[in-house]
Structure formats: structure tokens, C-alpha cells
Amino acid sequence: MLLNRKSYLYQMIKSELTWIVGDDYVQSDDAEKLGHSIDYYWVPEVWHDRGQKLTGPDFIVHPKTAEEVSKILQVANTHKIPVTPWGGGAGSQGGALPIYGGIALDTKRMNKVLNIDPISMTVTAETGIIAQHLEWEVNKAGFSTMHFPASIACSTLGGFIAHRGTGVLSTKYGKIEDMITSMEVVTPTGDIINTLPVPRHASGPDLAQLFLGSEGTLGVVTKATMKIHPIPESRKFHAFLFSNMHDGLEAGAKIMTSRLNPSVIRLYDNPETAKLIKRVLGIDRVGSYLVFGFDGPEEVVDIQLEKACKICSEHGIEDLGTESGQVWWDNRYKFYYPPYMFQLPQAFGTLDTVADFSHIEAVYHAMHDAVKEQYPKAAYIGHFSHWYDWGCMLYARFIIEQPPQDPEEAVALYNRIWDAAIRAAIANGGVINEHHGVGLKLGRMMRDLHGPAFKVLEGIKKTLDPNNIMNPGKLGFSGY
Amino acid sequence: MNMDKHLDVINACRYCFMCRHLAPLALVTGKETDTPRGRALIADQIRMNKENLKNQDYVQALYQADLSGACRTHCVSSYDEVGLVLELRKDIVDAGVQPQPVKDFAQQFINPSFTITGEGDVLYFNHPCIKVHAPEMKTAFDKLAPKHKTIEGNDCGTALQILGYQKQADEAAEKFVKAVKESGCKTLVVPQPAAFHFIKSKNLLPDVKVLNTAEFLLTLDIPKKSGTLWPIDSDFLKNYQKNNAPRKLLEKLGYKLKEFGITHEESYTCGEGSMTMVFLYPENVAKLVERVREFAERYEAGTLVVASPYTKLALRTYAPELDVISVEEAAAR
Numbered sequence: 001m002l003l004n005r006k007s008y009l010y011q012m013i014k015s016e017l018t019w020i021v022g023d024d025y026v027q028s029d030d031a032e033k034l035g036h037s038i039d040y041y042w043v044p045e046v047w048h049d050r051g052q053k054l055t056g057p058d059f060i061v062h063p064k065t066a067e068e069v070s071k072i073l074q075v076a077n078t079h080k081i082p083v084t085p086w087g088g089g090a091g092s093q094g095g096a097l098p099i100y101g102g103i104a105l106d107t108k109r110m111n112k113v114l115n116i117d118p119i120s121m122t123v124t125a126e127t128g129i130i131a132q133h134l135e136w137e138v139n140k141a142g143f144s145t146m147h148f149p150a151s152i153a154c155s156t157l158g159g160f161i162a163h164r165g166t167g168v169l170s171t172k173y174g175k176i177e178d179m180i181t182s183m184e185v186v187t188p189t190g191d192i193i194n195t196l197p198v199p200r201h202a203s204g205p206d207l208a209q210l211f212l213g214s215e216g217t218l219g220v221v222t223k224a225t226m227k228i229h230p231i232p233e234s235r236k237f238h239a240f241l242f243s244n245m246h247d248g249l250e251a252g253a254k255i256m257t258s259r260l261n262p263s264v265i266r267l268y269d270n271p272e273t274a275k276l277i278k279r280v281l282g283i284d285r286v287g288s289y290l291v292f293g294f295d296g297p298e299e300v301v302d303i304q305l306e307k308a309c310k311i312c313s314e315h316g317i318e319d320l321g322t323e324s325g326q327v328w329w330d331n332r333y334k335f336y337y338p339p340y341m342f343q344l345p346q347a348f349g350t351l352d353t354v355a356d357f358s359h360i361e362a363v364y365h366a367m368h369d370a371v372k373e374q375y376p377k378a379a380y381i382g383h384f385s386h387w388y389d390w391g392c393m394l395y396a397r398f399i400i401e402q403p404p405q406d407p408e409e410a411v412a413l414y415n416r417i418w419d420a421a422i423r424a425a426i427a428n429g430g431v432i433n434e435h436h437g438v439g440l441k442l443g444r445m446m447r448d449l450h451g452p453a454f455k456v457l458e459g460i461k462k463t464l465d466p467n468n469i470m471n472p473g474k475l476g477f478s479g480y
Numbered sequence: 481m482n483m484d485k486h487l488d489v490i491n492a493c494r495y496c497f498m499c500r501h502l503a504p505l506a507l508v509t510g511k512e513t514d515t516p517r518g519r520a521l522i523a524d525q526i527r528m529n530k531e532n533l534k535n536q537d538y539v540q541a542l543y544q545a546d547l548s549g550a551c552r553t554h555c556v557s558s559y560d561e562v563g564l565v566l567e568l569r570k571d572i573v574d575a576g577v578q579p580q581p582v583k584d585f586a587q588q589f590i591n592p593s594f595t596i597t598g599e600g601d602v603l604y605f606n607h608p609c610i611k612v613h614a615p616e617m618k619t620a621f622d623k624l625a626p627k628h629k630t631i632e633g634n635d636c637g638t639a640l641q642i643l644g645y646q647k648q649a650d651e652a653a654e655k656f657v658k659a660v661k662e663s664g665c666k667t668l669v670v671p672q673p674a675a676f677h678f679i680k681s682k683n684l685l686p687d688v689k690v691l692n693t694a695e696f697l698l699t700l701d702i703p704k705k706s707g708t709l710w711p712i713d714s715d716f717l718k719n720y721q722k723n724n725a726p727r728k729l730l731e732k733l734g735y736k737l738k739e740f741g742i743t744h745e746e747s748y749t750c751g752e753g754s755m756t757m758v759f760l761y762p763e764n765v766a767k768l769v770e771r772v773r774e775f776a777e778r779y780e781a782g783t784l785v786v787a788s789p790y791t792k793l794a795l796r797t798y799a800p801e802l803d804v805i806s807v808e809e810a811a812a813r
Contacts, residue, residue: 024763027511029537034521035512038495045495048521051528062510089512090497108510128510130501136742140779153554154497337556338492 003058003081003101010058013079017061017103020071025062025109032060036086036104041094041441042349043411049344050407055097057084057104064109066222070190073220076103076469077189082480084471085216087156088130092350093439095163095215099473100480107158110222113137122181124225127158143228146173146263150336161221163437164213166393168332170386171256172263172295173229175435177212184223185211188465197225210460215437216471218464232295235263236305237325241318242288245269246361249384251312253357255292256387258311260304265292265387266328269364272381272397280335281327283320291328347403347414351382351421352434356391359429360384364394370424371398374417386434393434396421418442438475446476481530481571483523486564490527493520493561499551504747505544508767513541516551516561523564526571534577542568543582544761546768547642547753549719554745562753569644581760582643590648592634594659599629602696603665606632607672607789614789617671620808621693624700629663631656638678642755657684669696671808673716673788674755680721692717694725694787697811698732705733705813707783710740712772714787715753726787726807733811740784741775748772749786750794758794769798776802785810 003010005028017026027033037056038044048054058081063069076083082102089096098104107128115124116138123138123145131152135145148167149155159165161183166175173179182197195208211218242248248267255262268277273289283289290312294304313319334340342348351371355363368380375398382396398417403410422432422445432442432449447454454476461468461477473479483490493516500506506514513519522541526532533539545565552562572578596603602625610617611632637652660668668685670676671693679690709730717723730737741748750768751757758765772795776784783803786792795804 024509029540030535031513031518031522031537031541032511034525035515035518038521040495040497048494048524060511088497088500090500106510106512108506111507132501133742140742151497153499153501333498334556337498338496338559339557341496343491343495 013075013081014059016075017059017072020068020075021061021063025064027060028058033057036060036089036098036106039089039094039096040092041097041439042347042414043094043441044097045344046347046407046410050405052407055099055101057098058101060104060106062106062109066184066186066192069105069186069220069222070192072103072105073186073188073469074190077467080467081469082472083469085158085162085220087128087159087162088151088154090151090154091159091163091437091439093163093433093437093441095437095439095471095474097440099440105220107156107220114223116141116143116228118143121228122225123228124223125157127156127161127221127224129157131155131157131160138228139231142231144231145179145226146229147176147179148332150333152333157224158221161212161224162215163439164435166386166435169263171265171388172261175386177209179226180208180212181225181227183208183211183221183225185219185221187219188467188470192222213437215439215475217461217475217477219470234298234301235293235295236301236322237291237293237329238305238309238322239289239291239320239324239328240312241273241285241320242290243316245288245364247315248288248290249361251315252290252384252387252392254311255308256389256392257357258307259389260308261294262292262304262308262387263295266290266383266385268383269381271379272383275381276335276340280331280340283324285318287318291325293325293329342397342399345402347400347410349398349414349418350436351396351398351418351425352393352436353396353422353425353430353432354386354391354393354434355429355431360392360394362428363425363430364396366424366428367394367396367421370420371417374420375400375413377401378417394430419445423448440474443474443476482567482574483526483564483571486560486567487527489559489561489564490520490523492557492559493517494524499554502550502554502745502747503546504548504550504768505546505751505764508771509764514544514546519545519565520561523568526568533571533575536577536579539572539577539579542572543579544757544764545754546747546751546757548715548747548749549753550715550745550747553719566642566644569642570646573644578644585756585760586640586643586645586648589635589637589640589652590645592652592655594631594633594656596629596631596659596663600627601665602628602667602669603660603663604628604630605636605668605670605672605675606630607670607675608635609672609789609793613793614806617789617792617806617808620806620812621669621671623812624697624702624808628669629665631659631663636675636678638672638675639755641678642674653678653682653684660685660688667691667696669693671789673714673752674790677716677720692723692725692787694729694807695723697808698725698729702733702811705735705810708736708738709783709785709810710738710776710781712740712748712784712786712791714791715747715749717787719747719753729807730785730810735810738781740781741772741779748775749788749791752788752790755790758790758797765794766798769794773799773802
């Protein structure tokens with residue numbers, strides 16, 4: 001859309017938005033537009049780095065309430081302006097980029113904890129709250145959300161809901177879609193609706209699950225209630241070094257299928273063990289580093305830990321002990337800070353996917369081969385970071401130390417690798433993504449993944465958002 | 481350009497989000513430009529094209545920065561985003577494109593003069609922020625340590641340096657140092673944390689023992705107190721100097737301290753790190769104070785105790801209903 005800033009229509013729309021949220025909370029200056037034109041997606045980063053023109057919003061609007069969100073969406077419908085919700089802006093898939101201009105609807109002023117219910121053990125909060133703040137506030141009341149994603153410091157609750165995010169302890173406590181109990185949503189036409197606030201129901205399909213993962217294409221989630229947990233009496237970790245990743249995968253799967261209920265298992269392949277485990281944790285070994293943890297009453301944790309250790313010991317392992325496991329836990333966020341995290345001029349991408357235990361290893365190798373076929377010099381590393389009853393998630397990454405200097409060539413190469421790797425994952429039993437979402441980056445593959453079922457999603461989108469104002473061009477839905 | 485010494489910071493911070501939860505101003509405005517990432521992106525634009533230094537949207541964003549240092553303290557690699565902003569302000573001033581309110585405000589600190597009064601071996605720096613806005617801090621200090629000399633007249637260059645006026649800051653510091661030396665005192669008490677950091681970090685007075693008020697009061701024999709206080713740490717003491725003296729003093733005096741807000745990492749100083757926000761961008765300070773007021777109400781905080789006259793001024797101006805005292809007043813009770 002990109003309105004002409006000097007047109008009177010631009011000023012008319014700005015006046016309408018200002019009337020809703022107040023002078024201080026509508027911006028259109030260069031500095032704020034810049035900040036909202038780059039998220040954590042590598043493509044806008046390289047575009048910026050190489051001095052290319054970025055696409056930003058026409059207006060950045062910061063509503064305080066669901067009612068204000070509703071009014072903003074009504075203005076957007078009147079003028080047929082795209083609206084892109086923006087939380088922490090730390091998404092890696094380009095989901096929050098206002099690629100067609102219009103309104104960036106920044107949710108961070110909706111950041112209050114509204115209620116902590118110690119009887120039902122839930123917390124209700126506005127969705128612009130940063131996850132770490134939510135955790136701190138819940139801690140003050142003696143509880144924990146048990147949601148510890150790498151981006152806890154920078155992503156909002158709404159951001160996690162938008163793309164079905166996950167935290168380190170997902171194996172025991174679930175992904176965000178397991179944690180959320182109910183939500184308030186402003187639909188694209190401005191209705192404020194609520195999903196059912198009960199643990200389970202048989203009152204029709206679960207609307208909450210429709211909006212979880214909708215990435216701002218079906219509305220704006222403004223409030224959410226989620227489970228909270230007591231602070232565990234004990235939390236213990238243990239680490240092992242397997243001679244190869246295959247054995248580590250077998251052991252991890254057996255821990256899960258034995259229903260030992262770990263809070264976390266993480267298995268790093270040999271290349272990532274050599275690269276990142278050495279660099280971040282200082283553990284310099286050849287092999288596959290595996291760490292797991294349990295939490296709860298101490299005597300229960302000790303039994304679980306002992307049984308899990310026994311499963312690992314059935315393979316040729318080096319026992320790195322509890323201390324090495326604790327070091328990993330203490331440094332779990334360090335991986336994502338500069339200079340430990342990959343950064344330009346490197347080209348890098350997290351090819352995260354998920355499959356059942358029968359297929360996950362094949363997915364790992366298929367993606368590896370696809371990356372190497374496209375760009376033999378690319379490094380391919382990975383770890384298996386979220387484990388479930390019948391499968392696990394693969395957090396694979398490709399890294400190119402010196403991508404082409406020309407931004408168009410660099411992006412073309414980048415997209416080619418993504419296309420090949422993700423299509424290889426799908427062909428071998430994986431999916432597009434496990435917890436970073438689809439966004440702009442992977443939308444083109446949604447139709448292939450879902451087949452005729454994608455028409456169902458398109459139908460829902462069209463019904464809820466007849467003017468296609470909500471985050472167009474994302475999640476595989478049509479552009480503006 | 482001055483900013484060039486922090487190119488590593490630009491590269492590290494421009495696409496990094498990992499400290500935004502501790503960017504005080506961004507937490508109340510929601511603006512990306514109020515985060516270290518937002519400012520590093522602006523710096524990167526200027527790095528790529530020097531003409532961008534004249535963009536007043538960028539200049540305003542750089543002058544609105546809270547400079548709390550909380551993000552730098554949190555960063556596992558301690559990237560100095562505060563240093564980057566301060567160097568960028570020097571470049572802005574060198575180019576003569578600083579906002580007019582900044583120009584006007586800076587004038588009062590240029591070419592200062594200092595006077596010394598009183599008798600004693602200890603010299604107390606009656607900084608203008610205390611003399612004009614929080615004289616009760618000096619009154620409390622006088623009660624605890626009546627025998628001392630006082631130096632006053634103006635700031636010692638701190639504000640000028642923070643605003644990007646490096647040459648004028650150096651000149652002011654030189655005059656201040658000369659006056660201190662002429663006093664003959666070997667101990668200087670600096671109750672203004674920003675000035676304390678300025679003097680310490682530049683090592684302006686290598687032959688003088690420079691102490692903040694709490695450090696000095698720790699050396700005195702002060703009667704024990706009782707009661708509960710909620711400390712709000714100073715940005716300059718906690719994040720810049722890693723100095724924990726105010727809490728140590730309050731604990732030594734017998735006060736029970738309760739953690740204010742939701743985390744020790746967050747800055748609740750209402751823009752103290754900027755030193756000038758309450759004068760130049762009062763609308764932002766009002767928002768920062770509102771967050772403090774909300775936390776005070778939600779967590780039923782009683783008396784807040786602050787180490788900085790700046791924070792006291794901000795809270796008194798925008799939340800007069802809050803009970804706020806300084807460390808000095810807590811000691812003199």
C-alpha cells in the first residue's frame with residue numbers, strides 16, 4: 001500500500017488512528033519505521049546490511065486495550081489498509097514484517113498481568129507482555145509458567161501464541177498451545193470474542209486451537225490465560241557423550257517411550273557438539289552431547305534420573321555427570337547472544353522440523369543432503385531439542401560463512417537452500433516447522449504440506465477477514 | 481567519526497533482541513527506537529551514509545535514550561550500547577545538528593565556576609541537582625557529618641559529556657578538579673551518582689579519595705534503625721560502577737530491604753542514566769514513573785529509598801503520593 005505521506009488521505013487516516021490511541025502512540029517517523037522493518041529473519045537483515053531499501057509500515061500504532069485494537073481494525077477495513085501485528089519483533093520467519101506497508105500494530109503496551117489464580121493455577125495476562133516479565137511476575141506469586149524459550153527476553157506472549165512457540169521444558173510442560181487455556185481475540189472485522197475457559201469440552205471444535213499458530217492472519221489475540229506450576233522442589237540434569245547421534249536418538253526415544261516424563265532432553269549431533277557445545281559450554285569432546293533433566297519432588301526426580309541414566313548406559317557412552325548437565329542449563333540462553341549466535345556476514349537458517357521417532361533420523365539426513373547439494377560448502381549442524389511421546393523436533397541449521405555479496409544473489413541462494421531442505425523434510429515425514437512458525441519465509445510451501453486441506457484454511461481466512469487486511473502474504477495466504 | 485570506535489557494538493546489537501526486556505523506556509512506550517537494537521539500527525544507517533546523521537528523527541531517538549546501562553549489564557558479552565550512543569551524540573554535536581532544546585539546556589553547564597565554603601577535611605559536592613531539586617539530601621548529610629567543606633556552583637562536566645559536548649565537558653572537569661585541589665581536602669563525597677561515575681571513570685582526582693554518599697556514611701558510626709524499605713538502585717552505581725554501597729549501608733543500619741518491582745535487573749530510576757530526561761523529555765519520565773507507581777501499588781511497597789536526586793525529583797514530580805526518601809535521609813532518620 002505505502003501511502004503517499006504528503007497526501008491528505010494519509011493525514012486523514014493518521015488523525016483517525018490518533019483519535020483512538022492518542023498522540024503519543026501513533027508514529028510515522030523514520031526511526032520507528034526502521035525498527036519495524038527488520039525482524040529476526042535473515043533476509044531483511046541482509047537487505048539492510050547491503051544498503052537496500054526496506055519496506056516499512058506507514059504507521060506504527062500502539063493500542064492499550066482490545067477495544068482500541070477493535071477500532072483500529074475497523075479503520076483498516078474502512079480504508080482497506082493492511083495491518084501487521086508486531087510483538088517483540090524477534091520472529092525468525094518474517095511473520096511480523098509489514099511487507100505491504102499500512103499499519104504495524106505494536107502490542108507491547110498491552111503488557112499487564114491481570115490475574116493470578118492460585119486455586120486453578122492459571123495466570124491471565126495481556127498478550128503484549130514480554131515472556132520474561134510474565135515469568136517474573138508469576139514467580140513473585142510463588143509459581144512458574146515453565147515456559148523458557150531462548151527468546152524469553154525478547155518475545156511477547158502474543159508472539160508465542162501467534163506461531164505456536166515452545167520453551168526448553170516443553171517435553172514435560174508442553175508447547176504454548178498446550179499451556180494456553182483460553183484467549184480473547186479481536187477478529188479482523190473488529191469483534192472481540194473469547195474462547196471457552198474450561199480445561200476440556202465437547203461443545204464443538206476448539207476455537208482456541210484455530211487462533212494458536214494463526215500468525216496474526218485471523219485476528220489479534222489480546223488476552224490469554226495459561227497454566228502455571230509450583231516451583232519444583234528439585235530440578236536435576238545429567239549429560240552424556242554418545243559416540244554417534246544415532247545411538248543418542250535411540251536412547252532419547254527410549255526415555256520418552258518408557259514414559260519417564262523428563263522436562264527436557266537435548267541431543268546435539270557431532271558437528272554441533274564440536275562447534276557450539278565446545279564454544280559455549282567449554283566441553284571439548286568428539287561425539288554427540290546429550291543432556292536431560294527432570295523436576296519435581298526430589299525422591300521422584302532421583303528415581304527418574306537413575307532410570308534415564310541406565311537407558312543411556314546401554315550404549316557406548318561417556319558419562320559427563322550432573323555438573324555438565326547443570327552447566328548446560330545455566331548457559332541455555334547464552335547460545336543466542338552475540339557473538340555466540342551466528343551473525344552476518346554469515347548466512348544461516350534454522351531448519352526446524354518435527355517427525356515421529358520412526359522418521360526423524362531420515363529427515364535429519366535428507367535435509368543434510370539437500371543443503372549440501374545446493375551449496376557444498378555450507379555447514380550443517382543440528383540438535384534434537386523438543387521430545388514428545390512419539391516423536392521429536394529437529395533444530396537443524398545451515399551456515400554459509402561467505403554468502404554472495406550481491407544481496408539478490410545471496411537471497412536467491414538462501415531461498416534455494418530453504419526450498420530444498422524443507423521439501424526434503426516433508427518428503428521424509430517432517431513438516432515445514434515445529435515452533436518458529438511459517439511467516440513470510442515458508443508460506444510458499446504451505447500448499448504442498450497441507451494439500452487439499454489448505455483450502456479449508458483459506459476458507460476460514462476469507463470468512464473471518466473478507467478484506468484481507470490481517471497480515472497479508474503470510475502463512476501462505478494471498479498477498480495484498 | 482567518534483562512533484567508529486563502537487562498530488563492534490553496531491554489528492552485535494543491530495539484529496539482537498536479547499536485552500529488550502530491560503530497556504526501560506521501551507517498556508513504557510513500546511517503541512523499537514527505545515531499545516538498544518533500534519538505536520544500533522540507526523547507528524548502522526549512519527555508518528552506511530553519514531548524511532543520515534542529519535535526520536532529525538534519528539537524532540531525536542538518540543537523545544531520548546534512557547542510558548540505564550541495564551542492557552549492557554545483562555548482555556553476556558557486555559556490548560557497550562551506552563558508549564555507542566554517547567559517541568553518536570558527540571558526532572551529532574560536532575555536526576551541529578543537536579535539537580534546539582539540547583543546545584539551550586547545555587548552555588547552563590558551559591564554563592562553570594565553583595566556590596568552596598565550610599571547614600573540615602572532607603569535601604561535599606553540592607551538585608546543582610541536589611542544591612536545586614533535592615536540598616533535603618544535603619540537609620540530611622549535614623546532620624550526619626556536620627564538619628565538612630562544601631563545593632558548589634555547577635556540574636563538573638557530567639551533563640555536558642552525556643549530551644555530547646566533549647570539549648566543554650573536559651573544560652568544566654578541569655575547573656572542578658582545580659577547585660577540589662585548592663580545597664586541600666583528600667576526601668571528596670559525591671552524592672550525585674552521575675557525577676560520581678564521571679569523576680571515577682575519568683580518574684579525575686587520582687590523589688583524592690572519591691566516595692559516593694553511602695560509601696562515606698559506611699565509615700561513620702550511625703545509630704541503628706528499624707523498618708522496611710524498598711530500594712531503587714541508581715543506574716550509575718549499579719550498572720556503571722557495580723557499586724552496591726547504598727544497599728550495604730541500609731542493611732548495616734538495620735533496615736529490612738525488600739526487592740522493588742519484579743526483578744533486580746530492571747531499572748526503576750525513571751531515566752537517571754540519561755541525567756537530563758526529566759528536563760528534556762518529561763513526557764517520557766511521566767510514563768516511566770507510572771510503571772514504578774503501578775508496581776508500588778501492585779506489590780504494596782511502602783517507603784521507597786533512592787540513591788539518586790534525579791530519581792527523587794522524577795518520582796516527586798509525577799507520583800507525589802509515593803513515599804520516597806534518599807539514602808541520606810534514611811540514615812539521618
